[in-house]
Amino acid sequence: MMRRILRSCPTVLAAVAFPLLALTSPASAARTPQPQRLSGADPFTDCAPGAVDGKMADGAIEPQLAADPHDTRRLAALWPQDRQRGVVLAVSGDGGRTWNRTVVPHLTRCSGGSYDYVDGPAVTFTGDGGLVVTGGLFMADGSASAAVSTRSDDGGRTWTRPAVIVQETDPAQGGVGGGPAVADPRDPDVLYVVTPRFPAQARTRNDGWISRSTDGGRSWQPPTLVVDAGDGHLVSGHRLTVLDDGSLVDVHSRVRFGEGPVTSRLTLQAVRSTDGGRTWSKPVKVADQRTKWLFEDPESGEQVSHTTSLLADTAVDRRTGRIYAAWQDARFSGGGADAVALAASDDGGRTWSQPVRVNRTPTDIPVPNQQSFTVTLAVGHDGTLAVSHFDFRRNDTGAPLLTDRWLVRCRPHARDCASDRATWRETRLTPASFDMRQAPRIPDEASPRGYFLGEQMGLVARTGGFTAAWAAPDTPGSAAIHAVTVH
Template sequence: MRPSQFVLPALLVPLLALSGTAAAAVHGPGRLSGPSPFAGCAPGAIDGKMAAGAIEPAVAADPSDPRRLAAVWPQDRNRGAVVAVTGDGGRHWKRSVVPGLTRCSGGRYDHVDDPMVTFTRDGGLVVTGSVFTDDYSESAALSVRSGDGGRTWTRPAVVAGESDPAQGGVHGSGAVPDPRDPDVLHMAGARFPAEARTNNEGWIARSTDGGRTWEEPRTTVASAEGSMVTGHRLVALDDGTLLDFHTHVRFGGGPGLSDYSVQVVRSTDGGATWSRPSKVGDMGTTIAIRDPESGEDVSHTTSILSDVAVDRRTGRLYAVWQDARFTGGAADGVALASSADGGRTWSEPVKANRTPATVPVPNQQAFTVSVEVGRGGTVAVSYSDFRANDAAAPLRTDRWLATCRPAPAASCADGTARWRETRLTAASFDMRRAPRIPDEASPRGYFLGEQMGLAAAGGGFVSVWAEPDAPGRAAAFVRTTR
């Protein structure tokens, strides 16, 4: 069925009540998530494969008012999405449930994955999320919009959907505003086949009314048989050019025998037609991030994802991904590459994470990476690592932010840039207290999410991440650095 047939009228619906909601004050590293808003919702059939608590938070800042921030995350085994908003630069946040995405929030799907939040140019909030049923028979990418700072929301609009399990499923990313038209948004994602290790395609959809309704998706890139495209990140340049960054996987006989690369396709006509893929860089990830002592997996689904950001002053692009080339293939670091010609050519990747090379190699593993460019062209890269770990029982883990302000006519990816590192976590947390996710097809082990949020706001950066707050449960945290 065409997505347009699923779209519901954009009628305002009241905000769902959230038990325990409060305007929480945040000074330095602070907790964003609160008590469960879904405690009264019946468990789902696959709750055991979902993480307890709040995971993989995303964050956005209003370009016209950096004091206005919004964060969103899936909570309580992905039963719904919770959004937190602030109008005072993050000193106080107010939480509420995003309505209509799942059955626990008044919708029809069972779970939400990878929710994202975007400020439109007229100050509206758009939350997008990938949703699916317990039996995976239906999936969709949905969007909802609030024009009053999260007090009321439109009914969910289907951006892309699939109701035939024989056709596989769909997954979406965040909405991206068109710099030239305040009413236009774009959203990218992927269609995945029902049979593993075959082929699939990326898609893009356009909204011309600020995210209330969406046109039928178009294909951006299609993979050949025996390969896959995934992890789509969309960028809109100031001249309207659209860039769909994604990971290309060419399957081999096993995870270690497959080839991975970051690629990009380009459209100069609003997404109607797309170029052939060009390579940003080879992705030399080890695939599995592992507990240095036990060898158990730690969030290894982050290993083949990339992130991208643009310097709006110059148009320079920066891309980051996990890569083990800096340790001879032994441990993932953060690779950073740059393009000065709109993504046509790219620099050789350099190491962006500041994880000391003096700690044991297993403790050098860096993962779950994000990139953003702020005022004055300052580049920020966030990541987690185990540098504080030792042989004691806790697996000490921290979240970090590395920043670089390039010299005139230079790049933070030229190998000579000077970086400054800030520890985001107030104290190391124990990764072994994180939710432990079993998954027969792709074991995820200890899991805090596939992404962590980073946004430029004013003269600084806002970072959000998840860490355990009790054995087997996670919570979302936030910190602003300047």
């Protein structure tokens, strides 16, 4: 996420102990899977509020998921909690029937670390079964920021001290963000993280850097440049893929600052490296991002999930090497509402297919209720492609802004999933619609702003199915994490 940090914050407090809790699965509904609630009570209640807590979403938001590639019964879910003052991890060894929660230690001052807040945390299983948590950390007054990693080899019970991936302690140089660790399928000890650097002055330029670990995330080599946005541009939302031959493909958004419609200033592009990230190709266009950009509550006009429209997600079919990218795009409705666009590359990211619409949101309802957002993508071991997203299709003119999470799947055996001839089947993940107007609201002077549940949600392929995780309002102004497996 891209945050503006405004003021200073208190100093370090002691780590908060959060005991492991067993969560059991309710019985499944006949047609719609019954989600589990993964998040629990706030583990940071004894930690003093931070200086910019009011600009952060309350509760648990933005879950990420990972599955052990050698045993997909081993799952991990991760999310920031209590206005991003720390990170909570839930792990399962039985395919998601039961989960154990714990706080990831030594990241923020509320968990025994030195930074005030965490941003964009992610979790990854290494090839040898370890868990690596990465994330961006920052001080409330903007004095320092870093991307770090920490590793557990016993399922989250104990952790290494955080290792610095990149760090910035001079505010005049801007700040750095975090990114997920991506494993090299050829070597369990090799991981990569792409981290953005943001400028000290808004609307200038920025760049993205890649760091490499050869010891499973315990330490990191000095970063190398992936892409420079160029004057008057911003690059963000990096999604890295490591192909089976070791090639790296980074897909990201490039934003041109200036006047005129934002739809003419957003491009999804890809760069490649064949030497472990030391050098990179020139960018190639994946597609123009013709997003609605700042979409709104259809009745009140309040912004919803600001910045999710900037981001894409990617996944690779390991059987074929095909790379998929999915994102929000309004081209299919003449700019009226975002749908989910999908494109694919069969040549390692050098060229990409034309975008096609894959969500099943009805098009015979009011256009504002067709809005689809917060797109997540995964590919199963058999090549089945899955995309999850929110939409407002069940919304009416009543008091709640009715919102649901959906999963659509395509089996590529009969049809090409990146073709408009593909067949997609849909599953509703939320048994009952939730009210987006009860979600945490970030004030207008912050970014992102409006009703906010996170810029990304979780989706991971399992043997025989997919597990999805998302945030939804719990109590007014606060959110909780839910997960479900769809076979």
